[in-house]
Amino acid sequence: MEKNRLEAFSDGVLAIIITIMVLELKVPHSAELAALAPLWPTVASYVLSFIYVGIYWNNHHHMFQASRSVDASVLWSNLHLLFWLSLLPFATGWMGENHFARWPTVCYGVDLFACASAYHILQTRLVRHHGAESRLAQVIGRDMKGKASVVLYAFGIALAAADFPRVGALLYVAVALMWFIPDRRMERAIRARES
Template identity: 70%
Template sequence: MEKNRLEAFSDGVMAVIITIMVLELKVPHGEDLPALAQLWPIAMSYVLSFIYIGIYWNNHHHLLQASHRVTGAILWWNLHLLFWLSLLPFSTGWMGENHFARWPTVLYGVNLLACACAWFILETGLVRHHGPGSLLAQAIGRDTKGKASPLLYLLGIAAAWAGYPRIGLAFFAGVALLWLVPDRRVERLIAARDKGSGDVR
């Protein structure tokens, strides 16, 4: 089946997730800067999760750019990813409202780990569907960042669980920074394919 509906639906869900998160930013009771400063944990949590949603949206777009068609199983794997992403507003809000306390930070890390595992399942399913010699398989390659991310999440969860939630949060932010570095593999391969086929889109 065609991938267009899957891509459009996923874009819509991620947009709604961001909207829900920003609605959780409450106006402070006060007109001075100290009143605004009290909201910094909530604002910081929102920024981090916004970056994560942006990373997933960007990579999801690239993943489907290198794909041709999807199966019913892939639709479910994609929904599995969206399920865990849809829980980010809850885990983000709980962590921010409680100023990065131990268990809210642990839950946030578990949420991020679940998103990463769901992404791996979706990515693996698409590669298997298109074949080991496909453009998608070439673009993903060894996927070093994708394999390192769950390990870093686990270290962050362990640090937060041991009573050092700020260190755990540093691990989570570090993974986001790792993925903020632009990955041009898919773009380069698609450009080379289109040039070779005479596609001028």
């Protein structure tokens, strides 16, 4: 099957997710600069989630540029990923509104863990569809960053649940920083395919 519709649908869903998140930012009723101070947790959680959605969009885009086609299992795996990403506005809002409190931060981490797991499943389905000897499989390799992300999310969730939510949130930030720069192997594979 062609992959174009999957990519267009995913792009649309991710754009809606970002729109929903920004609509959750409430404008202060005062014109004083001090009125922004109470909003810092909401804005911080929004910025973190915006970065995460951007990371997923970027890596999703690169992965599908390196893919030739999709099958039904890839379509369902992609929907699975989009489901967990669509919960990000809820988790973001709850964590921000409650100033990175224990259970909202746990919930946010669980959603990030589920997103990472769903992305891994999607990646695995794409590799299986293209074959273990495909260029995509070679580029993805052992996916150490992906595996490290899941482990760090688990530690972040555990720390937040143990009543250290800000330390857990710092681990979520660390994972985002780790993924901020896209994997150059994927870009090289795309260029090689195009030439």
